[in-house]
Amino acid sequence: MPTRPGLLDRVEQYAAAAPLPDARLVAAGPLDVPIGSPAWPYPARPRPGARSVSAADVRAAVALQEDAGLPAAVEWVEERTPSLGAAARAAGLVVTEFPLLVVDDPVELLLPAGVRLYLVGAEDPRLPHYQHLLETAFTPQAEGARDGRTPAEDARTAVLRERVLTGRTVLMVAVEDGQPVAVGSHHPVDVGDCEVSEVVGVASSPRRRGRGVGAALASALVAQARETADLVFLTAGDDDVARVYERVGFAQVGTTGVADRLPSPD
Structure with missing residues (x-):
């Protein structure tokens, strides 16, 4: 630790x-x-x-x-x-x-053969799709074609475009055979005289899991964040996910508490 x-x-x-x-x-x-x-x-x-x-x-x-x-x-x-x-x-x-984990001893992991990594620009026409995958963690419905978008989705995409444009969000996507197989982001913030960034929303396609794509993407996000950030941290979804992040050099330092309401039944 x-x-x-x-x-x-x-x-x-x-x-x-x-x-x-x-x-x-x-x-x-x-x-x-x-x-x-x-x-x-x-x-x-x-x-x-x-x-x-x-x-x-x-x-x-x-x-x-x-x-x-x-x-x-x-x-x-x-x-x-x-x-x-x-x-x-x-x-x-x-x-x-x-x-709650912070980067302690970063490890560089390579992407599998045939998978390429991209930084997503603010004007990328597929940014709304990547955002949807971030928000839904590659559920089967998220990976398939979708008809139309809601005003709320459009509003979230407009905010994300502005954040990417100004550097407040760095969005990465791993692509194989022309299709996204993993997405993730980090959000740098100036804190006093240093920069701190939070890694958020790393997710990979269920059909590609077990190949290390998500871990390699997380490794790339950490490397990119550390170019300017003094501290990189994240909150893992559970202990199993935390162990994946430990493979790329994170170490647990505490616990994040989250309180919200139960979702309303449909």
């Missing part, structure tokens, strides 16, 4: 800075609630240094989000704000914990 001091502090500072270009922060007790476009929502988070959060604070944050048409969501570093999980449950949210 990495022993550099201040890693979790820098993750918290990143999370506090990331919404600032897109949203205004509204206080709900010790929680900061970013109020911005529903096309690119940010969760409420405890203010850096806050240690105690109550159920009333969480309910106030959720009320602000729902009044703004945003999803109810709170995230935190468990080791920094251990009271938040119980507070979120008492406020009626569902709490899940995920491994």
